[in-house]
Amino acid sequence: MSGRGGDRRLLAAVRAGDGDAVRELLEEGADPDTPGADGLPVLCAAIAAYDVVVADVLVEGGADPDRVLPDGTTPLWRAVDGGSPAVCKAVLGTEPALRLSQDARESLLSLARTWYETGAAEELRRRTGAKGPAEAVRVPDDPDAFHHIQQLSHGGLVVRDGHGGILTALEWQFRIPTSVDELVTRAAVEPDQDHPVWWEVISVLLERRSAVTWSALASHRHHPDPAHRRFLAEYLRCRGVLDHFYLHGEREGDFLNAWAAVETDTGMLVKVLEAYAEYEHPGLEATGLRHAVHPDARVRQRVPALFCPPEDASLTPPARAALLALLDDQDTEVRLLAGRVAVSDDTLLAPAVRALLVLAGSQDAGLRGEATALLASCRDRTPAVADALFALLDADDPLTCLEAAYGLALRDDPRTAEAYERVRHLDVGFADDHRWSKLWDWQWRNGRSVTLQAPSGLRGRERRPPAAR
Template identity: 70%
Template sequence: MNDRELDRRLVAAVGAMDAEAVRALLGAGADPDARGGDGLPVLCAAVAAYDSAVADALVEAGADPDRVLPDGTTPLWRAVDGGSPAVLTAVLGDEPRLRLPHEARERLLGLARSWYETGAAEELRRRTGAPGPAGTLRVSDDADAYHWVEQVSLGGLVVRAGHGGVLTVLEWAFRVLTPVDELIARAAGLPDEDHATWWEVVWVLLQRRSLETWSAVVAHRDHPDPAHRRFVAEYLRTRGIVVHDSPYAEREGALLADWAARESDPGMLARVLDAYAEYEHDGRESAGLRHAGHPDPRVRRQVPDLFFPAEGASLTPGARTALLGLLRDRDAEVRAGACRVAVSDAGLLAPAVRALTGLAGGPDARLRGEAAALLASCRDRTPAVADALFALLDDDDRITRLEAAYGLALRDDPRTAGAIDRVGPLGSAFVDDHRGSALWRWAREKARPEPA
């Protein structure tokens, strides 16, 4: 295939938003700065389509985010203008603070700040002169659909209202240390923590690892606005997951223990306990025992994770007793959480399996999937578990069926061949998946002729 054909196919793959094909063509030698039918680099098409996965592939392969376009903009400028934090992150490229001159950095910051302060709808109204209300639509802002943002349309123009996140990303990329209070205010004004801007604020504050930054963030746990307190709980929870060997880990655990002991709002308490579960702290189990009987199910749902023992340790008698009660809780999510911990304990395996088989036959699709995964890998090899897994092969969710088939294969159940058929072809996405590999090995072993 010659270079011209490679580039033609790359343009088509970008237009089809096929990131896998784009990566394959770039690997085969297609030009990452190939031009589409409009004469613009294909990176501009990815930016316009809000396709962060394709934009990331192009920039990683060498597409120039700073190429000056006929209208005087650049792909990076267009990414800032578009208001998608995910697309901006993909287009930003390596070392933008060193790559871009001061004046260019200031113009980009000014553009993002202007959008953020004016508001997406008002800025579109200013640009188009269109009357009437703007149309808004909640959309996923990243390829994995973890975070959302509002997409705003007016007068034939469309933009994403994530400029607070865009501004936050740019500031950190250019090492502008925005005051902590200002950053938290950007997140606190949003509906929930799944908003793309909320995540960008959390992530930037996690990168700023000074004691000064940490202290300024946790000071908001006493803020009169509940949104600020929710932000602190989420910040600490995320730190517990992603920041390893934190110099503040012991201090954070003590802070969360004290917060959990005095928090009276059930919703906030649930968030605090969720964060506390990410820390190895001496008071964690005591907090779980204290709240195992809380009247609000949101609180009880967080309790089982507080009983997870340290690596190599076992559950304490008190934790076992509390978990046994939670396995019988009237709330299905509480029972599921208790199963996650109890299924690994020999003394609680039988009641955990009973709870899981109940969840596997229940109305909640998400909990059926979780029950399938826990039943598949648990040490119980009784016919009751195999039958529960077999019944899950009728589930509408393919991953639930995959877990069920995997569990049958681990048990060398004679119904595994039919289970594999029920799952169907897995495709390239499951090449390295442990469940798919187990089904492939099982089928290969059964196809091998018996020795004479």
Template identity: 55%
Template sequence: MGDTELIAAVRRGDADAVRALLEEGADADALDADGLPVLCTAVAAYDDPVAEALMDGGADPDRPLPDGTTPLLRAVDLGSPAIFSTVLGHEPRLRLPEAARERLLTLARTWYATGAAEELRRRTGATGPAERVRVQDDEYHHVDQVTLGGLTVRAGHGAVLTSLEWAFRVLPPVEELVARGLKYADEDHVDWWSAKWILSQRRSKETWLAVTAFRHHPDPAHRRFVLDFLRIRSLTGASDRNSYDKEESRLFAAWAAEETDVDVLAKVLDAFVGYEHPGMQSIGLGYVGHPDPRVRREVPALLTTWGNPYPPPTPPARAALLRLARDPDSEVRAGAGYWLGTCHDLTLEVHQTLIALTRDPDPEVRTRTAGALAASPDRTSAAADALVALLDEEDVQARLNAAYGLVLRDDPRTEEATGRVGPLGPGFEHDHRDSAIRRWKWERKKTEREKGSATTEQ
């Protein structure tokens, strides 16, 4: 009965039921009506959650099937990187013999070299155009799903091949992987993601140099790929032995001064902020008057010096931030307001500018400025009054910033302010502002209880 229920749960795509039935003893390799293990059913349906549940329950991805394939071979055939990664299983390089590994690689290479539509045409003998539709393969990345001659596959074989090579520690030239990633020049495509991810895992200096050399490529897409590679590499962490922070800092400084494509330049400046470089402020000052707002939006963060707390800006940086606070683009004004407040600059002009930005026509400007003003050391009555005025905002973030700022100031209007924040909903469970408000309420009640106890004793 357990296997029958498991087969039904797999067919309807109920991953929770699959897990529960496996825990109760159902066979993860139970055979469906077609005589194939249910893992093949999940693979054919591109049902990643169910396939994951089966794999966690012990399903065998290398089980020989009547047609001479295996569930893993079928996953490679179908071209979904998400399903393939799930079915690949643990330690495939050690688990699979050399002949099996080469068969998988050859299959993936054939699909990628031939192309999904052409390979379907070769297999089915069908003529005419293939039907293509873009589908989401995992939570963040998409791929084309191709149908021809009654068969359907996903054209993610480039990403499958790249991941398979890495799993077997086959290291193709960096240039080849970059070319795969850029086949569609789409940052959300599975091929782009897989290429940059695997390259980021190859921590050698040779790989780093080979990828970053593409920043000089005439095609902006190649330069965007380098940026994405550096970003994911920094997010995944590196040991001191293979960390190139100093080299990357110098690279970004030179790149920021040379880039001509506006979209790439904005991304370069955004990435540059994450490094320490003595020329960062001067580079930022050079872009204060850039004609494209996408570039100016990145400038405020370049004009600050990291610290805890942030120190006041230099006079040239302050003048630039004040100029950007009057920018026609609302996102530029929002960034300028945030950094003016974050830098704890208590000069009169900065104070007046921040107060004015809390009344900006754009709600995002008001919200971001309120966040910086709330935590700033500005304890003037004008600052407190500006925060109180923000309690009428529709944006809960603005109201929360305002109440938080009043808590920090222990303003007489704090109790009313905390009551006007409203329900926060999911996503605020660990918010430092909400925690400060809760702590303020708890301490206030504690003080009231202590006063009540003292009065009773008297």
């Protein structure tokens, strides 16, 4: 490939947001700092477009985030200015504390802090001189759409309001020990829990494992602002999900057990129970039994997860009795979540399957899909379940159809061949998705000649429990 030809193709790939093509062209020798029509390196175009994937590929491929531009800024400065934590972290590069001079670090911190303290809308008005409110739209800030952010437009400029998260990430990278109280406040002032500032604060605190950090965090349990208490519960949930080998998990479990016993605010109790379920703790079952008849369905929805027994253990008779009652709850979500636990228990398998069969016939596509996934993988091999799975091949949700075909293959049902034909054109899931793998395995074992279309990458996500983030 000629240098000029490869660079032109790189420009086109960056404009198209094609990360795979950008990576291939860089591997073939294209210049990662190729200038665009405006004379700026292509990394600036990816930053302006909030293209996290392309920005990440360019930096990994050698693009210089610290290159001084004609206006005196750098691509990294522009990423901080743009307000997207995801883009900023993609552009930040390796070892920024060692790579950047003290003046450069202080300039970036000052920029992020100014946006954060002034407020994105107000700073936009200050910069542009435009009057009136900024136009705001909620958009995903990362390729997986786990975090959402406000994107503001005013006076011809566009910015995202993630500077609190950027400031937090920069401080951590630059070895600045920001106080726990200040970090928690940054998250708590943002009402949207899916905003990336929540995750940036949580991820930093997860790295700070000292007793001093824990003591400062635990004090927010009694903070007068419920947002601080909500943040603490979410932090503890994330700690339980992401850090099963954390040595002091028993301490957090004890803390949540005591909190659940006295919490009177229903919304907060839901958050506490959700976090508590992520810990292996001896008080889980007692807490579940205490709240299994709570008048609010949101609380009852959190109860089944408290009964999940440790590996190689069985449900106790009181837990079975409570789950049996929850399988008949008036709330469909309670029944679904009770079924998720009960379907793994030999004693409760039959009533759990009955409840899930009803839910699989729901008009609610999400509910139907979750029930189908549970039925597909459960140990019930009766004709009633197989017939229900075959009927669900007509569902209008591709993932539900795939789950149904998967369930038939697991059962070596003679209708699996027909299920092949019904789902082989579905472009959902991962190329190595366990459901596709099982169908291919069934095809091989049965000498079938039908060829499934392999998904060309991620076209959908694995179903997750409604409580999961």
